[in-house]
Amino acid sequence: MSNPFTLRVIPPGSPFCNRTRELEELSSHVRNKANVVLFSPRRYGKTSLVKRLQTDLERDGFFTIYGDFFMVTSVNDVAERIAKSVYTVLHQRESLLEKGVRYLKTFRTFRPVFKPSADGGLSITVEPVSPNLSGMDLLDKVLEELGEFIHSQSSAGTHVAFDEFQEITELKKSPVEGVLRKHIQEHQASYFFIGSRRRVLLDIFNQRARPFYQSAIMYPLSRLPHDELASFLVDQFKMGGKKCGTRIAEKISDKVFQYPYYAQVLAYNVYEVSGKTVNEGDIEEGFEKLLASERYGYEGIVQGLTGPQVALLRALATDPTSKILSTEYMTRHNLSIGGIQYARKKLEELGLIEQHRNVWRIVDPVFGTWLATY
Numbered sequence: 418m419s420n421p422f423t424l425r426v427i428p429p430g431s432p433f434c435n436r437t438r439e440l441e442e443l444s445s446h447v448r449n450k451a452n453v454v455l456f457s458p459r460r461y462g463k464t465s466l467v468k469r470l471q472t473d474l475e476r477d478g479f480f481t482i483y484g485d486f487f488m489v490t491s492v493n494d495v496a497e498r499i500a501k502s503v504y505t506v507l508h509q510r511e512s513l514l515e516k517g518v519r520y521l522k523t524f525r526t527f528r529p530v531f532k533p534s535a536d537g538g539l540s541i542t543v544e545p546v547s548p549n550l551s552g553m554d555l556l557d558k559v560l561e562e563l564g565e566f567i568h569s570q571s572s573a574g575t576h577v578a579f580d581e582f583q584e585i586t587e588l589k590k591s592p593v594e595g596v597l598r599k600h601i602q603e604h605q606a607s608y609f610f611i612g613s614r615r616r617v618l619l620d621i622f623n624q625r626a627r628p629f630y631q632s633a634i635m636y637p638l639s640r641l642p643h644d645e646l647a648s649f650l651v652d653q654f655k656m657g658g659k660k661c662g663t664r665i666a667e668k669i670s671d672k673v674f675q676y677p678y679y680a681q682v683l684a685y686n687v688y689e690v691s692g693k694t695v696n697e698g699d700i701e702e703g704f705e706k707l708l709a710s711e712r713y714g715y716e717g718i719v720q721g722l723t724g725p726q727v728a729l730l731r732a733l734a735t736d737p738t739s740k741i742l743s744t745e746y747m748t749r750h751n752l753s754i755g756g757i758q759y760a761r762k763k764l765e766e767l768g769l770i771e772q773h774r775n776v777w778r779i780v781d782p783v784f785g786t787w788l789a790t791y
């Protein structure tokens with residue numbers, strides 16, 4: 418039997434823990450054509466949730482589009498990714514013949530290019546039809562065409578998800594936000610803006626001077642409920658042919674603070690080291706393995722930071738506080754006043770620290786555990 422735990426985005430239809438309330442609420446927002454900012458720290462399950470939501474919506478006759486702005490490099494790239502997201506869904510849905518006609522009718526800025534992919538299917542890229550059109554003009558045109566396309570749909574409605582949306586802020590000095598907003602507000606669709614760098618994402622929607630100001634519902638995604646997660650783990654172990662009692666499953670849930678990704682990683686490792694029945698020792702061994710593999714990522718994060726940023730991060734790992742800038746806190750942790758304010762701002766932008774009920778703390782508790790001990 419194979420390991421039933423996964424470290425990847427969960428495909429719709431595969432075992433999923435809870436999120437029933439979230440699916441209901443989000444689905445209702447889509448039906449109301451509301452725009453939503455779906456945010457959480459990294460690896461809480463935003464993408465898995467939205468893919469599931471879109472599958473449900475499609476079953477109800479909606480047309481859904483999923484675009485990803487991860488590491489977007491230019492305005493042309495934004496336009497290209499939007500075009501690609503539409504072609505991808507058309508490709509999945511329609512016969513090649515119908516597609517040919519529709520492509521030509523609605524999208525004139527980009528044409529799709531099909532290439533055989535490693536898995537034996539076809540992968541899609543897009544290329545601009547007119548090399549003279551680029552930058553903001555190209556983006557403007559693509560969004561206009563997207564609007565026409567949405568308008569021409571006879572489906573129950575259209576849902577557009579833009580994942581890692583905060584990455585558009587990396588394109589400094591270009592009015593991408595303004596152009597996106599101008600078109601999106603005209604589109605008869607529900608847009609989801611998804612992301613994990615909370616400060617950067619929320620600033621797009623909550624700063625008065627910015628185009629997207631107050632144009633969407635803020636929807637934070639939380640960790641998984643402890644009881645639900647424990648029973649999910651019990652079921653998954655069972656599916657993999659092993660017995661894991663509720664008490665042991667609860668320990669796994671506690672050990673990773675109900676963090677979806679770490680729950681999967683820890684359970685994955687526990688499954689690997691355990692016999693027919695999971696015991697407490699397996700949890701410790703599994704956790705060691707988890708840290709051993711995560712540490713490369715953690716080291717990468719720390720290496721990208723400055724001295725004051727690392728010092729502050731380490732202080733918060735062992736001692737969360739509401740008074741970072743107090744003399745007492747700084748003395749206790751050997752922090753110097755110079756640079757600490759900037760360090761706090763930068764760490765928050767990177768999504769590494771957050772203020773929760775007034776207290777500053779590390780966002781990722783397992784990273785915190787590692788920081789406190791290395």
Ligand SMILES: Nc1ncnc2c1ncn2[C@@H]1O[C@H](COP(=O)(O)OP(=O)(O)OP(=O)(O)O)[C@@H](O)[C@H]1O
Pocket residue numbers: 423424425426427432433434435436457458459460461462463464465466612613677678679681
């Ligand atoms: N409801 C769930 N039940 C069980 N496991 C989950 C659930 N949601 C997410 N996971 C697990 O959490 C991990 C992260 O999921 P996903 O990639 O969807 O999160 P994300 O928030 O989009 O992450 P990122 O911020 O890196 O884009 C995956 O390993 C997935 O298996």
Ligand SMILES: [Mg+2]
Pocket residue numbers: 463464465580
């Ligand atoms: Mg994601």
